Amino acid sequence: MHKRILLMTIAALLVCWAPVGMADDGGGFVTGTATAGAHISDSTDNPVRVGEYVNLEDFEDVMADMVLDLFGGTPNTLYTVGLTYRDNSTKSIDFNLWTKNYISADFGYDSFIHNMDHDYLQNMQAKEASVDADGNFVPGGKQIYHTDNDPMGRYFIQYEKFHGNVKVDLPFMEGGQVYGGYGEQTRSGFKQTMTIDHCAFCHVESNAQRIDQRTETWTAGIKGTVGKASVQYEYTSRDYYDHTGAPERRWLNASHPVNGGSEEEFASRDIFEDVTLPYGQSADSEKDVHNVAMKVDLDRAGTLKGSYTHTKSTNDFTNIEGKVDAFSAGYAVKLNPNWRLTARFLTYEDKVDDYFVDLPNFRAYDTTYGNLDFDWNRISAANRTVTQGDVNLNWKLAKRKHLNFSWRLQVIDRDAMAQNQTNYIFDGINPGNDGATLVPSEPYADKTTINRLKLRYNARLGMKGNYNFTYTYTNVDKPYMNPWAGCEHSLQGTGSAHTGGAAEGRVYYYQRQRYGNGTNMPSQAHQFALRGSYQLSPRTSISAFANYAHDKNDDLNVYEYTRDMFTPGINLWTAPSDRLLFTLGWDNMWVQSNANMCPPFFDG
């Protein structure tokens, strides 16, 4: 925070200096507006969502409004100053300075509040029904409870952002400049944090968690042009701090949900029980980015650019690291007066450390069917090599009539699109396997290939209007999905005498044998977009658009996913007289998705 205060002080000094400098020089100017006023707000019913970004604290009080916009200059400078004050949560300051003496700078601070809804958890209450031996309706054992430890709590995040950037020209080099900047965002307030304990029954507990998070970003760079080549290097360092301790809750001792017994059996299903632990933690993290980029002007042969980016991210709580190396290239050329070609290429590799998750053995006391080792090696879903490129051809059919054709190819090669849970192999489902066999967690390491074709036509209607039409077809081979989303293997014909219940003595989670794919990503997508505007008369103009998209995924193994979207809209601007101006508009968005849901098999 001290850095922000220091930089704000510098900004304030510069704000004060600018008008003084102008006065001293006697040759300056200043224009702008200043507003002073007041407002008062009041609410009825629930103000939280309707006033999602409004400071609700100061309602029913008269609050001062102040706005100042200055644009000024001296013989050696130009500057802008912006100040806004609405209430203590909603204010901003912005200052830009440009000098003829090689230096330019900008500073800014702004803040706003985000009110968040309160989940009262009222739906989280249930008790299982059962039947006794005589067929009578009786209470069952499984129960769900909730506890909201802050039932009157109001949750909000106060965002505060500060940035300061200074640039110094290097006059000995064309476009030469060194620059540095500091940015900070703080988030403070309270949020609702929840977690669940199922030692004996499902118990969702919610608490108010204080928010005190800060993100700091430092940037430094140098850029310039020598001959035909422009080069830029930039280093960015980002640190995230959470200054609050994670909230804690008590997890009960494991026991049978009905009679309170069987502690050993129930405890041995859990990683922890009878303990107070933190939850809702957000780990401090840091990120370093090096980026070097170069562009070469080849005159009539076009423009060539390339860049390399190296990123390293670290979780400071676990020391897990992630690294990204990205290369990009681009080429644009005007082939002749009517044809323009653009081509882009990008490849990057994202690699996050593996992490071995060491767990206690499941049902360790049961040496016949239990004592199973569920340890696993977490392979990050971020791990991937992405290679993509696209080519765009722009054809000028006639004056102000253009046809665009583009093709994009993207290949995403992942180490683990998803990672299945450790499975227990049942006899029958896997014939010949008649024991307590574990299959380790397996990553679904598949490759997604995306081909996208796009055709766009845009034209002007004389001097009075323009319109464009775009059609995009996307074909995706093996789109992102959860390969084990749902649908258990059938028990029919397994010969299993499965009756469920703890007494059976074996791992009975048939759900772990899920085989059905699930996703909301398409394997084929058609998108149509039409937009146009036209000036009906000197006093009336109209614009309209209509987008339609049909997505489907017919590569899934148990169902076909579909999504249809239609988005039309129309705007009318008219000025019936010199004194009256109207804008009217209508927008509509309709989306329908179809997905699959398998009935879960109940085993207990």
Place this chain on the structure above:
Amino acid sequence: MDRKITRPVAPLLWLLAVSCVVLLVLPPSSSMADTGNYVGSETCLECHDDIGPAMSRTVHGNLQAYQYPGEATGCESCHGPGGAHAESEDPADIFKPTADNGGAEKCLACHKTGTTMNWGTSTHAENDVACLSCHQIHIGTYGKALLKAPQEQLCESCHQDVKGKFQLPSHHPLKEGFMTCTSCHDVHSGNMQGIAEGEMVRDACLNCHTQYAGPFIFEHSPVEEDCRICHDPHGAVANNLLKQNEPFICLQCHQPHFHTILAGWEGDYSAPPGVVDADPGYEGLSGTSHYDSMKRSMLTKCTQCHASVHGTDLPSQTITGQGRALNR
């Protein structure tokens, strides 16, 4: 906390070496060698006296000699040599950059680095958007970027469907004035996603939502893939910018709990004393159940239990879940 500056030495050295070779081999840009009958800005302003005062209040009107890429300065740095036009006063004798005649090349003669370095291969350029589609040069308005209109108006004039989304109940605070389109998008970028060069989509989100950056032990794989699998950043009906409300957004990739097929007991209930006796803080737990209460509990909002849906380092409770249920 120890900080180490990352040193990707080999690739950087390689790129620097290539850069040096290119710098040494290539001749200077032709833009530095313009020839023609230059008359100076004073001559231009003798007639165009309406532009002069406004232009003098812009950065463009106050450039120093070293800031021009070629020998021409002032008006002629963009419009080319004005001798013939000054002589004839014929508009045809002077170059007037427009969106249609390669005006961008004039702008890019100076704006070679920074975000505009990527303009030539940007999505906007690809779709015939030109510098002058959004910027005006002679008058300093709408901030230092010399925009023709407030930023949101400019963007909405083409992206009208996006404008409508910001009116939905869940939206980023754009219409409230606390964000702008360029808070997330780099309009000059050559990046295929329309965000800053060198960044993936999730990086743009994590600039503000850094608490979800990780990398975490227990991940939710779509979070690593693309935030837009679940969220529509421009606006949504469901809270938290979810593309569909819970539980539907979750059920597209997950099967419901098997407890959802349980019939519920009709009546009030309370926790068995034997269960909570050892933890006195939990006595008195009670609830009211109905036939569909198991479903209502588990098919209303998945994140009531799976609260750490963006990833966590803290294991969830069950061994068979292998700690990865994102409950903590």
Place this chain on the structure above:
Amino acid sequence: MFFVNANLTASPKVSFFMEGVYTTAKGSFDPFDLPLPDDIPADVAISPDHVGDSKGAYDFTGIGDYSDLDYTTLEGTFGVNYKLDQRATLYGSVNVVDLQDDQTYVYGDLTGNIVTYATGMTVGF
């Protein structure tokens, strides 16, 4: 979403402005009834019509009701400017934002209304 914006210059000194946005936003989950599995082992009793059966209740027709959303929002601003001279303008405005929540979700009834009155003076220089 409907919106209207109007500006009326009633006289050289007095002008009025008005803006209104009306938005309806719905999200719904179509009701469905899961078919009873046809391969349930004989020893697992299933009777979805039997309220007291603990083994299964495959009637999911109600779950759409739990999470359906239905919001209607009306935002309106009406204001007047009075030009004192070439540089100074007095203004006054009233802004109303009304949200109607017709499908209560886990956050309770979000129906709410905020009215804001503002007045002041803008000086140009």
